[in-house]
Amino acid sequence: MLSAIALTACGGGASDGGGSTTQVAQAAQPQLLATVTSVSELYVATTGSDTNSGSASSPLKTIAKASQLAQPGTVVHVAPGTYPGGFKTVASGTATARIRYQSDTRWGARIVPPSSSATDSAWDNRGNYVDVVGFDVDGSVLQQGTAWTTGIYNGGSNDSIANNHVHHISKAACTTGGGGIGVDSYYGGVNASVDGNVIHDIGPAVCADMHGIYFSTNGVVSNNLVYAVSETGIRLWHDANRVTVVNNTLFNTNTGISVGGGDYYHTAGPSDYNRVSNNIVYDNRSYGVIETGATGSHNVYANNLLAKNAVADWRLQNGLLASGSISADPAFVNYVRTGGGDYHLSSASPAIDRGNATSAPLTDLDGAKRPSGATFDIGAYEFGAVGGTSGSGSGSTTTQLPTTANHLYVATTGADSNPGTASAPFRTIARAAQVALPDTTILVAPGTYAGGFRTAASGIAGKSIYYVSSTRWGARILPPATSSNDTAWDNRGNYVVIDGFEIDGTTTQAGTPWSYGIYTGGSYNTIRNTHVHHIASKVACTSAGGSAIGVDSYYGGVMGTVDANLVHDIGPAGCSFIQGIYISTSGSVTNNIVYRVAEAGIHLWHDANHVTIANNTVAASNTGIIVGGGDFYRTAGPDDYTNVTNNIVYDNRYGISEQGSTGIHNTYTNNLVYQNASYDWSLKNGLKSVAGISAAPGFAAYTRTGTPDFRLLTSSPAIGSGSTVRMPTNDFVGIVRTSADIGAYQH
Incomplete structure (x- = not known):
């Protein structure tokens, strides 16, 4: 393993006037919370x-x-x-x-x-x-x-359960009742909301009492993706009434949605004045939508898509009929019945613009705005909608799939002796890489996977190999029980795309600790949409170095792309050898959010040249951006023709610095650089910042120690102050850039 040699850093404080690596002191915190009257x-x-x-x-x-x-x-x-x-x-x-x-972090x-x-x-x-x-x-x-029979149980009033991932509950035995999320009236709870959750693998096969979401009061159930449930995807029972069940996507359950009342706690029933609209209920083993028990005559069923439900799509009572229904394949982007597919709507979906505006939520499961077309779509995802709203940066939750000739599948339930098909997936990414050909998508289902592996397969120009987490940050790479490598994912292949994974080094196991998150030594590779955090936080600070994402020329790699990644909490405090994003070749670094890094948020060194660094947000690190070359592998330097534009570099010890060997053709335009403790700028060769801004960036919610929200307030001086030259087409969460804003987010 040579990546430790390949990524040795020069260090922002150790050369060219970088100064000391001591971090800016934190404000003192109260020590006795019990004495505080307002928390x-x-x-x-x-x-x-x-x-x-x-x-x-x-x-x-x-x-x-x-x-x-x-x-x-x-x-x-x-x-x-x-x-x-x-x-x-x-x-x-x-x-x-x-x-x-x-x-x-979502x-x-x-x-x-x-x-x-x-x-x-x-x-x-x-x-x-x-x-x-x-x-x-x-x-x-x-x-x-x-054994757990319920994931999240809620017995209170006026509560909200949102954006959670609840899975593999009570898979071993059939119990007398339970499910993924339960909202209950037993203790008097009323008026609940269950929105934007992903719920799957609930209950063992053929168990009549396990549900995805069970609901026994009034409220709203919206934007949920529910599948692989032994009984009902969404069940209303007990005191359920005046419930809105809207814009959910359900498949591979026994019954999709069940509306009814009985076994009352606090009412005499029936279940009435419920509204079931804009839902996709598809490919279930029994019914699509049913009424059961005591139901009233005022329930409404409008604009739902029901198809391929084995017994019947509908079974309603009291002479009720559904209106505006569609009976057709929903045309998901990639339907995999067991999970791990892409359940966004394709452009051919009959669910597009067929929803009902009454009670429809104004955002979808990704947090993107509804409607994006003529009117609301049916299902948990709005077609064509972009832009999530999470401050931690989780925009779209399902990664858009490339179009390739070949497909392989990986899941925690798979085996490496399998053929790697959707129904018989591999167990490991490493095994998928062994059989991958150019023009292949390797689709990795949500779950936890042991890191410390290497991928060596290469694509060719126009026919890359794509490693894709089907749910953004759903496939999580963690340290194995005993680690023998210092890198979570070591890629040596060319024409490779790594898309949507979470690399989480928080829990240290036995063996070699990780110093690197994603390392790539190949050419024409892309790392995008990943979440890399808590890497090298417990390693010794040595010149061996480390980084969250490393794009390296040591093995001859050229032209790396690092786009729209979330990188934070990298390295032990005060260590000048641990970087956030480390580039030693040509390429581009765009739309990334980087904070709390021991040395540089973005560091160019070794053979780096012809690099575009555009529309990144870097904060709370020792140095924001370092541009330079030295300790060359394959060139004689300098780092030249590098363009740094539209970046926010805020609240670091040092701002933007040239170090080592640099050329006269580097440019620095339209950057917001402010409140960096020792200096904002340190350039060489007489170079100057052009059209820069020195002002507070106006983030939605900034904190050095918690989870900052780096979206721009409407008053931000970064809005409209960027350059369109080299500006990426989309922002951190996929929003199309319609104005030249500075930073990772388009306002």
């Missing part, structure tokens, strides 16, 4: 302790402890990592001051079974006016004790 933010991390204050610098260990301290208006920030489930949260907010439990905070479980729910919330947002509830690894 607006609490922090939870796997490295914390429940005896801590709960501040950003002194986080708690558990969500349950944060709940004990939470007051109305508190946001509980949960850092990426693995947390034992089986806990209860009871704190309540108010109508004007809700309590929000938030995974600061699906980065993972709730898994404890070593010995004493409860049947992963997360049991009893508080009112509570939001549970962005968690991964994963029951795939069974432990001792009580």
Whole structure:
């Protein structure tokens, strides 16, 4: 393994006036949270302790402890990592001051079974006016004790369960009831929202009591993707009434949607005044949409697409009929019944512009605005819509697939002895690479995969090999139990695209710790839409170096592309050899968000030349951007004809710096560089910044220690102040750039 040699860094503070590598001091945090009368933010991390204050610098260990301290208006920030489930949260907010439990990286905070479980729910919330947002509830690894029958259970009122990934719940045995997400009236709960969740693999085969979403009160169920459920995808029962079930996509369940009432807790029924509209209910084993038990005459079924449901599409009561229905294949981009496909609508879908505006949500599962066409589409995804709204950068949740002649599939349920088809997938990415040919898409299903592997297969010009996480950041590369490599993913192939993966080095295992996230030594390769974080945070700081994403010339690689990646928490504090994005060849670095890096957010060195660095946002690191060459592998330098444009470089120790060997043709235009502690600019050869801005960037919500939201406020000086020359067509979340804004986001 030579990547450690190949990526040795020059270090921003060690040469050419970089100065000391000591980080800017953090403001002191309160130490005794119990004495604080108003708590607006609490922090939870796997490295914390429940005896801590709960501040950003002194986080708690558990969500349950944060709940004990939470007051109305508190946001509980949960850092990426693995947390034992089986806990209860009871704190309540108010109508004007809700309590929000938030995974600061979407699906980065993972709730898994404890070593010995004493409860049947992963997360049991009893508080009112509570939001549970962005968690991964994963029951795939069974432990001792009580098996989980419900992923997220909610017994409170006026609560919201949004943007979570709940999967592999109660797969081992058929229980007397449960599901992925349960919203219950048993404790008097009313008025709930379940929006934008991905729920799958719930219950064992042929189990009549396990559901994707079960709902027994009033409220809204919208924008959810639900599949691979043993009984009902969405079930209304008990006291369910006045429920809006709208713009969901369901397939591969027994029954898609069931509306009914019975076994009442607090009402006498029936289930009435419900609205079921704009849903895709497709390819289920029994019925599409049914009424059962006690139902009223005021339920409405409008503009749904139902097809290929084995027994019947509809079974309604009281003489009710569905209106505006479509019976046709929904024409997904890539339909895979067992999961791992792309369930966006293709341009040929009959669901486009066929929805009903009444009660339709104004965003879709990706967080993109509805409608994007003449009117609302049917299903969880709006066709042609772009632009998610998550501050952590999770725009589209499903990666758009390339058009290739060949396809291979990888899933956690697969085996490397399989043929790699959709129905018989491989188990590992490395095995898929061994059989991949040029013009192949390797589609990787959501799940956790052991890192420390190498891919060597090459495409050819016009026929690349694409490694694609079917759900953006859904395929997660983690350290293996015993690591023998210092790199999560080492690619040596040419004409390769790595798209949409999460590389998470938070949990250190035995063996060699990771110093590198994604390393590529090949030519004409692209790394895009990935989330690389907590890499090299626990390694010794040596000249061996390290980086989140490395594009290297050591093996002869040229022309690397690094686009629209989220990179943060890289390296131990004060280490000048650990970089965020490291480029030692020609290519482009565009639309990336980089923060909290030990040395440079973006670092050019070795044979770097002819590089475009455009529309990136870099903050809270030691150095923002370093342009330079030295320790050459295959050239004599200098780093020349590099163009740095439209970047935001904010709140670092150093801003933009030329170091080592640099030429006279480098350009620096239309960058916003501000509040970098030692200097904003340090250029050579008489070069100057042109059309630059020195002002606060006007981010939506900036923090050095939590999860910043780098979108631009309408008052931001970065809006319209960029250059169209070398500006990428789309932004960080795929929005088409219609004006020349500075930074990773188009406003």
